[in-house]
Structure formats: C-alpha cells, structure tokens
Amino acid sequence: MDRDDAVTEDLEQRTRRVFDAHHREQADDPLIYGRLVSLISPEYFQLPPDWFEGKHVLDVGCGSNANASKAFLELGAAHVRSVDLGTGWMDVAGAELAAYGSRSSLADENVTMLSIEDGAYDFVHCAGVLHHTSDPRLGHSELVRVAKPGGYVFATVMANAKGLLYQFFNLLRDQYKRDEDFRATIDGLSADGTSEALDWLFSEKAKREPSLPEEERVLRSLFDADLVLTIKDRIQAPTYHDFDFTEEQIRGWFADAGCQDVVRLSRYTYGFGNLRRFLAPMYLEYSHPLARLWFGEGYVQMIGRKP
Ligand SMILES: C[S@@+](CC[C@H](N)C(=O)[O-])C[C@H]1O[C@@H](n2cnc3c(N)ncnc32)[C@H](O)[C@@H]1O
Structure with a gap:
C-alpha cells in the first residue's frame, strides 16, 4: 500500500x-x-x-x-x-x-x-x-x-x-482540528447537555428579570437531538x-x-x-x-x- x-x-x-x-x-x-x-x-x-x-x-x-x-x-x-x-x-x-x-x-x-x-x-x-x-x-x-x-x-x-454559514463551519472545522479542548466540547455535545445549558440560562435570567410570554418554550423548541447531530456532522x-x-x-x-x-x-x-x-x-x-x-x-x- x-x-x-x-x-x-x-x-x-x-x-x-x-x-x-x-x-x-x-x-x-x-x-x-x-x-x-x-x-x-x-x-x-x-x-x-x-x-x-x-x-x-x-x-x-x-x-x-x-x-x-x-x-x-x-x-x-x-x-x-x-x-x-x-x-x-x-x-x-x-x-x-x-x-x-x-x-x-x-x-x-x-x-x-x-x-x-x-x-x-x-x-x-x-x-x-x-x-x-x-x-x-x-x-x-x-x-x-x-x-x-x-x-x-x-x-x-x-x-x-x-455562504456565511459554511464560512463559519470552515472556521469551526479548523478549530476542531487544532484545539483539543474545542474538539472535546464538540465531541461531547448532546441534547441533554443543551437542555441543561438552557436550564441554567433561564434560571439565572429569572433571578434578574421577568420572562417574556412564551420565550422559554420558543427558545427550547429551536434545539433538539437532530440539530445537535447536524452540527456535529458538519464539524466532525x-x-x-x-x-x-x-x-x-x-x-x-x-x-x-x-x-x-x-x-x-x-x-x-x-x-x-x-x-x-x-x-x-x-x-x-x-x-x-x-x-x-x-x-x-x-x-x-x-x-x-x-x-
Ligand atoms: C452523511 S452520511 C449519508 C448517509 C445517507 N446517505 C443519508 O443520506 O442519511 C455519509 C455516508 O457516506 C459514507 N461514505 C463516505 N465515503 C464513502 C465511500 N468512499 N464509499 C462509500 N460510502 C462512503 C459514510 O460511511 C456515510 O455513511
């Protein structure tokens, strides 16, 4: 070979x-x-x-x-x-x-x-x-x-x-190849982790200002396991x-x-x-x-x- x-x-x-x-x-x-x-x-x-x-x-x-x-x-x-x-x-x-x-x-x-x-x-x-x-x-x-x-x-x-999105993905792909910590973050992305991150954001925000109607439901509806896999695909x-x-x-x-x-x-x-x-x-x-x-x-x- x-x-x-x-x-x-x-x-x-x-x-x-x-x-x-x-x-x-x-x-x-x-x-x-x-x-x-x-x-x-x-x-x-x-x-x-x-x-x-x-x-x-x-x-x-x-x-x-x-x-x-x-x-x-x-x-x-x-x-x-x-x-x-x-x-x-x-x-x-x-x-x-x-x-x-x-x-x-x-x-x-x-x-x-x-x-x-x-x-x-x-x-x-x-x-x-x-x-x-x-x-x-x-x-x-x-x-x-x-x-x-x-x-x-x-x-x-x-x-x-x-396209802007693919220029951005090219930057992320370069970072993924060079940076061990970033690589570990991307490899570790999961729907549960995303949901926990949102829990934290909403709880911290709620301590400081009232929520707008529906904002939590709408923001959560933007992220799911399907999206996490798509992002990992484009970078990994x-x-x-x-x-x-x-x-x-x-x-x-x-x-x-x-x-x-x-x-x-x-x-x-x-x-x-x-x-x-x-x-x-x-x-x-x-x-x-x-x-x-x-x-x-x-x-x-x-x-x-x-x-
Ligand atoms: C993004 S996935 C697409 C899978 C499927 N076609 C779909 O649409 O869900 C890319 C697939 O191409 C396969 N692949 C990559 N290089 C290949 C090659 N040289 N010959 C055959 N399959 C290949 C990978 O193993 C992987 O399963």
Missing part, C-alpha cells in the same frame, strides 16, 4: 466512525428516523408516483441506518442494494430492513471503485456522500457507470463556502473539501458522464423539531438572496438520466 492509499483508507475509516455514531443515534430516535425516511418521494425526484414499483435501486453510502433504502422499499422497489464502507454498519441497517426480506441486500462498497457491473440499476441514489470521499468526481462517474441506460443517477453535494466529518463545490461543477460531472435531462432539485423539508424549520424556506428557494447569503449555492441535489 503506498502512502496515498494509506491516507485514503484512514480518511474512510475516520469518516465511517463519525457517521456510524450519528446514524445509530438517528435510528434510535423515531422522530429523527421518520423524518429522514420521509425525505424520499417520487415527486421530489420529479418522477411519476408509481415509478419505483418493480425497480432495482442502488443506495450508495446508505449510512448505518439506511433510511433512504427503507423509503425505496416502501415505495415498492423490487430490490434495493444498500452499500457503504465496511461491514460494521450492517447490524443497524439489517435490523431496519429485515422486514423486506430478499428485496433488500447489504454490501461493503466504496463509491470510488464499485465492484458492480456496468448498467445494473434503474436508480442510483447517493445522498451526502461524495463530498466525504477522496475523489468526488471519480465517485460520481462510478454512479453513472452502474446505472442502466435510461436509468437515473441522483447525487447530492453539500453547499458552498460562498474528516472532510467536506472546504465546502468548495459549485452547482456548475456538479452539472459538469453529469454532463461529462453523458447524462441527459439533468435537473437541480429542491424541496421544502418538513418535520424539523428545531431551528432548521426556519431554514426550510431557504432550502426550497435556494436562489433567494437570503438563501444565497447563508448557504451560498446551497445543497446541490441533482438528478440526471443515463442515455
């Missing part, structure tokens, strides 16, 4: 370790898991309501809880192959998908070198994965390779650092390539792979029990000036058809 291979392997192991912990927590919380499964619908992909019935779907970087795989199975897919790095996640995903029997299978795969024959799948799904890999563009070309002619490739790539994940992707670049990956009917998708994300419900309009209308200010080019969610 040469040094580059060793560095890549280390990146993959560290990435998997971070996400395995998050995905197990998501699976244990029915509200978070239900929200994640509900993200997938034919309407979101601009496909007819019954499109997934009888289809063969590949969910690449499915995560330990395989939430999207579950949604595709619920939509009537004939078979969903759920793949991620290694085998350490399969206990959780296997439990979530056990009810679907032989319609579901799990495998150890790396998106940058899939051991899958060309043209095997009607729909290739890869959400939130490419920006965590050593070579996102190579990973994308693999997604297209394994799609059937006429099949769809869907990939999402996280945001872009022209070993790479996001500095959030330095553009919509044009990702369109270029689809175009260079010969894809047709390439469309950027967006949706209103329902079901947040935290402050992200106030961001949901900006996720949908990603080119609004307010969304551009916060998120730059936003979370690029793109679908294309293999000719």
Whole structure:
C-alpha cells in the first residue's frame, strides 16, 4: 500500500466512525428516523408516483441506518442494494430492513471503485456522500457507470463556502482540528447537555428579570437531538473539501458522464423539531438572496438520466 492509499483508507475509516455514531443515534430516535425516511418521494425526484414499483435501486453510502433504502422499499422497489464502507454498519441497517426480506441486500462498497457491473440499476441514489470521499468526481462517474441506460443517477453535494454559514463551519472545522479542548466540547455535545445549558440560562435570567410570554418554550423548541447531530456532522466529518463545490461543477460531472435531462432539485423539508424549520424556506428557494447569503449555492441535489 503506498502512502496515498494509506491516507485514503484512514480518511474512510475516520469518516465511517463519525457517521456510524450519528446514524445509530438517528435510528434510535423515531422522530429523527421518520423524518429522514420521509425525505424520499417520487415527486421530489420529479418522477411519476408509481415509478419505483418493480425497480432495482442502488443506495450508495446508505449510512448505518439506511433510511433512504427503507423509503425505496416502501415505495415498492423490487430490490434495493444498500452499500457503504465496511461491514460494521450492517447490524443497524439489517435490523431496519429485515422486514423486506430478499428485496433488500447489504454490501461493503466504496463509491470510488464499485465492484458492480456496468448498467445494473434503474436508480442510483447517493445522498451526502461524495463530498466525504477522496475523489468526488471519480465517485460520481462510478454512479453513472452502474446505472442502466435510461436509468437515473441522483447525487447530492453539500453547499458552498460562498455562504456565511459554511464560512463559519470552515472556521469551526479548523478549530476542531487544532484545539483539543474545542474538539472535546464538540465531541461531547448532546441534547441533554443543551437542555441543561438552557436550564441554567433561564434560571439565572429569572433571578434578574421577568420572562417574556412564551420565550422559554420558543427558545427550547429551536434545539433538539437532530440539530445537535447536524452540527456535529458538519464539524466532525474528516472532510467536506472546504465546502468548495459549485452547482456548475456538479452539472459538469453529469454532463461529462453523458447524462441527459439533468435537473437541480429542491424541496421544502418538513418535520424539523428545531431551528432548521426556519431554514426550510431557504432550502426550497435556494436562489433567494437570503438563501444565497447563508448557504451560498446551497445543497446541490441533482438528478440526471443515463442515455
Ligand atoms: C452523511 S452520511 C449519508 C448517509 C445517507 N446517505 C443519508 O443520506 O442519511 C455519509 C455516508 O457516506 C459514507 N461514505 C463516505 N465515503 C464513502 C465511500 N468512499 N464509499 C462509500 N460510502 C462512503 C459514510 O460511511 C456515510 O455513511
């Protein structure tokens, strides 16, 4: 193994370790898991309501809880192959998908070198994965390779650092790498800890001034376990390539792979029990000036058809 291979392997192991912990927590919380499964619908992909019935779907970087795989199975897919790095996640995903029997299978795969024959799948799904890999563009070309002619490739790539929020996350990520105390604080973030911090704030404040009506309830409703996991994800994940992707670049990956009917998708994300419900309009209308200010080019969610 040469040094580059060793560095890549280390990146993959560290990435998997971070996400395995998050995905197990998501699976244990029915509200978070239900929200994640509900993200997938034919309407979101601009496909007819019954499109997934009888289809063969590949969910690449499915995560330990395989939430999207579950949604595709619920939509009537004939078979969903759920793949991620290694085998350490399969206990959780296997439990979530056990009810679907032989319609579901799990495998150890790396998106940058899939051991899958060309043209095997009607729909290739890869959400939130490419920006965590050593070579996102190579990973994308693999997604297209394994799609059937006429099949769809869907990939999402996280945001872009022209937005204030991602500039801020880049600073936090640098701090996390350099500063042991900050790293321990982020690693130790939890919903219980957040709730205790709010208890302390409210009790200290109440000693000094009366509360405004509803202020405690509203402030508490901005924070939950789902938000804590999102914040940890953005800071702990070993790479996001500095959030330095553009919509044009990702369109270029689809175009260079010969894809047709390439469309950027967006949706209103329902079901947040935290402050992200106030961001949901900006996720949908990603080119609004307010969304551009916060998120730059936003979370690029793109679908294309293999000719
Ligand atoms: C943010 S999680 C997304 C999980 C899931 N797709 C979802 O949307 O909930 C990123 C996932 O990508 C996986 N991943 C990272 N690099 C990968 C690679 N080279 N090949 C396959 N999966 C990878 C990680 O192990 C992790 O489960």
